Amino acid sequence: MHAGLPVSEEVCAMSIIRIKFEKGPQVRFISHLDMMNSFQRAIRRAGLEAEYSHGFNPQMQMVFGAPLSLGYTSKAEYADLLFAQDYEALFVETELGKQLPPGLGITKSGKRLTKKNIMADIAFAEYEFSIKGLDDVDAPAKKIMSADALHVEKTRKNKTKVVDIRPMIKTIDINSKKCIVLVKAGNSGNLNPRLLAMALGKFFEREVEFRNICRISQYVERNGELTDPLSESALETV
């Protein structure tokens, strides 16, 4: 399973189908890698002829969008699946859909014609969650958007560094019931809502917790505009 494929592998594929799928509460504790594995098994059960890598250890070719953290649900996950047959998107959607475990469901699909895979293409993600510790009175969204910087400690491989996540927030909308944020996602910078919660806690000097985090959309960028990864411009132009 590769994060990003060399373009040469993709050239051999007869068709590349991009799917949009949901990750429901039943499978929210399945890791990114295990979920990819589930898709591979589902493709085999469906009898679809996948494209395999041509090395010593042939691997089924597929690329997924930005990984979703354990425990989150999603209404907008994406994957590019490579096939050794020229399949129609709807055919793959139907046949694969029958074999996916409960909690994973394809909602949309399209044929990808460009060379840019979903992993490399994703730029922004939108999350919805309920928030504990902040309310309207604080006008938190306004304060955050007008702040120069939003510092938070990030720990990775036992190294802690302070990062400014303010540039990664595009929009933020907080009300008493729920919160929706649009933040950077993918290879060129990725903001996990959990880190945002920590930053808000620090900023407002109180305990802030996000619950029931759900990724509701992901976007690619075309000509400076955000667009759906299954839109015509995303599938056909770079």
Next chain:
Amino acid sequence: MPLYMRLSMGEVEMPVEINDRILMNVEKPARYTGGEVNSVVKDHSKIKAKFAFCFPDVYEVAMSHLGGQILYSIINNRDDSLCERIYAPWTDMEQAMRDNRIPLFSLETKTKAYDFDCLGFTLQYEMSYTNIINMLDLAGVSIMRKDRKEDEPLVCAGGPCAFNPEPLAEVVDFFLIGEGEEKIHSILDAINEAGENNMSRSGLMEKIAEIEGIYVPALYDGHFDEDGNKKSNFNSKVKKVLVKNLDDAPYPEKPIVPYINIVHDRTMVEVFRGCIRGCRFCQAGFIYRPVREKSPGKLEREAEKKLDSTGYDEISLASLSTSDYSHLGELTDSLLELTEKRNTSLSLPSLRADNFSIGLMEKVQKVRKSGLTFAPEAGTQRLRDVINKNVTEEDMLKTAEIAFKGGWTTLKLYFMLGLPTETMEDVKGIADLAWKIKQVYRQHGNASKKQLSLTVSTAFFVPKPFTPFQWERQITVDEMIERQHYLNDLLKKAKIRYNWHDYKLSQMEGIVSRGDRKLGRAIIKAWEKGCSFDGWSEYFDYAKWMEALDECNIDVLQYTGERDENAELPWEFIDIGVKKNFLLSERNRAYKGVTSANCREECLACGAACFGGGVCYEHNQD
């Protein structure tokens, strides 16, 4: 410390709720969430017999067990019954469950273990017994069977370790001795009937006691004093049950496919049961007699169905000794055709170290050459003859030569230390054999100048019930250390990697394997002191076990020492078909260093022919 948790149970079944905060904070939460492809969810209100298949180890081990998948499918194929899985929560989850007062629950519907009619534990390994106690405690089920109330589930057990049921005889309500495929139906029928007729717990137990292959320890309580000492011999025997014709045995057409990586992450087809070889230390080689094979055509169809229904990328043959399958060539050819079409692979474990095997492996592993494993078990020919391991040094060196010429560069050698009659000369033989194999590589190793990766592993001999060595003594911990150090020094000089099994754990295995009712009390005591997951070295606590044995007045040497051939052994009331006289004659041949023919060469009239099937009758059909 385990807490004694008795939860108040209502009349209505209520699934357990586990909140996200708990799952977010445990390792691999998918161990507890279920929902896997091919798992079966039934409506509890429409089902009479509710059975929970319980495996006393962590998810990844439990899910790798073929027998569990077989029972699961048999039970769920019945409209009137259901089977759900309950596995031992890992220590982090156990703590969270105790902190939050969450009782043990099933993976499929999160139903409390307490609410099932029957909890069926599989006994694969003696050192998982404390986990059984722990799971009962987590379920709020009484640990001692005599304390169980009318509404508590029946606790039953089966599997290879059930052939010596006595250590758990005060915990388990009934044991199924042998292969469960057929008798599980009788058990479910009895539960259904009990439900319809509002039968009492004791009424149901009476019904179950009538089933062939069932051992109900309560019926023998009169033979024991208050401390669990045996006062008198049992006056009846329990005969094991088995599937006479494996082609007729049900197999899971849709095995459950886990989300997370498990120990054996592939689908399996069982090619045969039993083993023709009769290695004198090997319990499986005697309790599963006679050898019964599945026909290649049947296996091919089974393999195809399993690959189709699981989407696995690998299929493996399961048996005690793959090389001994009579149609191996034919089977691998047809399976390879199947797997190559699908970009999947075939794996062949448990091959004998011979030319034919290397040829097969060449065919199967066209590109990647994974490691080879030889299990000579003993370092000298003399000792290999004692244990009836019919493999010669010449065979092994020749096979190694062919393998090295063919490009293999990784070889593992498995041995046992402490086998009956072993001397330091035999221990030295292990290092000598490993050294010779190293020289073979030097001469014939591949051109790429890659270094040979050679590993020697040793385990300590554990005398097992129903083997010719069941009367043998296990060497003491001091002797274990001495032999291990001696070998370690030799291998260090020869620059050969050496792995060894923990000697303290080996001694505990030795004590529990040949344990009796009295020892069962010490197992519970060890659990009370906090022992669980004893098979996992990071959790095995020898000091606590020793304390527990001491407090229960158990003399370690009495359990690890030599047993009297004339005394009744704690497991002798079980009839495995193989006769005591045969085991004794094999023991005598071992002392004379005389090997015995395998079942296909010559019938030695061990007694297993009484089951009327398998290898015992192969020649008659020719």
